[in-house]
Amino acid sequence: MSTTLAYPTDLTDDQWTLIRPYVCRRSPARVGHPVTVSRRRLVNAILYILRTGCQWRMLPHDFPPWGTVASQFWRWRKAGVWEKIEAALHARVREQEGRRSRPSAGIVDSQSVKSSEGGSERGFDAGKKITGRKRHLVVDTLGLLIAVVVHAANIQDYDGAKEVLQKAKARFPRLKLIWADSAYARNDLPNWLLAACNLVLEVVRRAADAVGFVVMHRRWVVERSFGWLVRNRRLSRDYERSPRVSETWIHIAMVKIMLRRLRPS
Numbered sequence: 001m002s003t004t005l006a007y008p009t010d011l012t013d014d015q016w017t018l019i020r021p022y023v024c025r026r027s028p029a030r031v032g033h034p035v036t037v038s039r040r041r042l043v044n045a046i047l048y049i050l051r052t053g054c055q056w057r058m059l060p061h062d063f064p065p066w067g068t069v070a071s072q073f074w075r076w077r078k079a080g081v082w083e084k085i086e087a088a089l090h091a092r093v094r095e096q097e098g099r100r101s102r103p104s105a106g107i108v109d110s111q112s113v114k115s116s117e118g119g120s121e122r123g124f125d126a127g128k129k130i131t132g133r134k135r136h137l138v139v140d141t142l143g144l145l146i147a148v149v150v151h152a153a154n155i156q157d158y159d160g161a162k163e164v165l166q167k168a169k170a171r172f173p174r175l176k177l178i179w180a181d182s183a184y185a186r187n188d189l190p191n192w193l194l195a196a197c198n199l200v201l202e203v204v205r206r207a208a209d210a211v212g213f214v215v216m217h218r219r220w221v222v223e224r225s226f227g228w229l230v231r232n233r234r235l236s237r238d239y240e241r242s243p244r245v246s247e248t249w250i251h252i253a254m255v256k257i258m259l260r261r262l263r264p265s
Contacts, residue, residue, distance in 0.1 A: 006062060009047040015259040016040050018092075022085045023076065037064045037072075045069040050252055053233025077244075082251040087171075089258040090144055096262060103140035105177040106168060107222040108161055108184065111135045111229075112153045119241035123154025133238045133246065135226075136164040138178070141218075143225040145254040147171060150243035157183040162192070169197045179204050179218040229253050 005012070011019075023039045045063040049056065059066045076082060091101035112125040115132035124131045134153045138146040147168035151160055161184055169175055177200050178193070190201040204219050229235045232253050240246045 007044070007048055009051045009256075010044045011040060011047070011259070014264045015262075016043075018089065018259065018262070019043070019085050019255070022081055022088070037068055042069055042072050046073055046252065047256060050232045050234045050249060050256070053236065053239075077248045082248055082255060086145065086251050086255050086258070089255060089262065093144060093258050093261055094140070094142065097142060099142070102172050102174045103146065104174050105179070106138045106140050106146050106175060107179045107218055108136070108138045108165060108168075109181065109219065109222040109226070110137070110157050110160060111226045113235075113237050115238040119238075119243075121150075121152045121243045123152030125153035128153070133243060134160060135229075135246070135250065136160045137222060137225060137250075138164055138168040139222050139225045141221060143221050143228070144258065145225070145250070146175070148247050148250050150238070150246040150250075156187075158185075158187045158189045161189060162196075165193060165197055165199060169199060176200060177202060181205075181219060228257055 020039070023043060041064055045059055046069065048054075048059070048063065049069075056066045056070045059069060063069065094101050094103070112128045112130045112134045113132050114130055115122050122132060125134065130153055132153050133150050134155060136149045136151065136157075138148075140146055147164050149160065149164040149167060151163075161180075165178065168178075176198070179202050182203050182205055184190075184201060185203045190203075193199040193201050204217055229250060232249075234249055235253060238246050240249070
């Protein structure tokens, strides 16, 4: 029997089946109070916060207590649970689309967003006139996340790209080609990437005779991914005190996107 969804963000039965093995694991040697809160309801509460952007304390009362949800969020984040779910779903989505499970090419770009007061790693992006943080993403040709790093907005793209591209290469050694805009061609970044990561950086340039808005070949894919992220109000700006928590919310958003793309088997 299918479960009635209380909110549009709730997981369907098929979606819950896909992620249940990762969030319901329990060590056989673990002792203590038995689990009394549904893991599915905890995940639904986290997805509700992601989509609506509400504070932990403002969770509707039909979810588990906000303190319980927040504590479990931190435990799953520390254990890398969301990254494990994302990795499993990423392979399934690519295979469903007729691609190899591990990508060989990607697109890199950054997005500067305003941040709330307080927290670490904040800066002023002089180009975008934004005080906050910068999200550096590497996505595959389907727009699915390969790697993410969140850092201060005052760090230049060609410097911030080093960390996220190293992370991408470590996750997918098969990765060979990266498309990017002209900002990444500065400071000898292409030569550094080739020597340090064995990655070829190909710059996608705007046509000289282009007028107004033009969809850029390859680059539009990562721009679409940024658009997917900011549909979630928790990601419309950076509300987190730690950039590592910001990265976790991006992983969760990508998990939700891939769950919706997967067709029931």
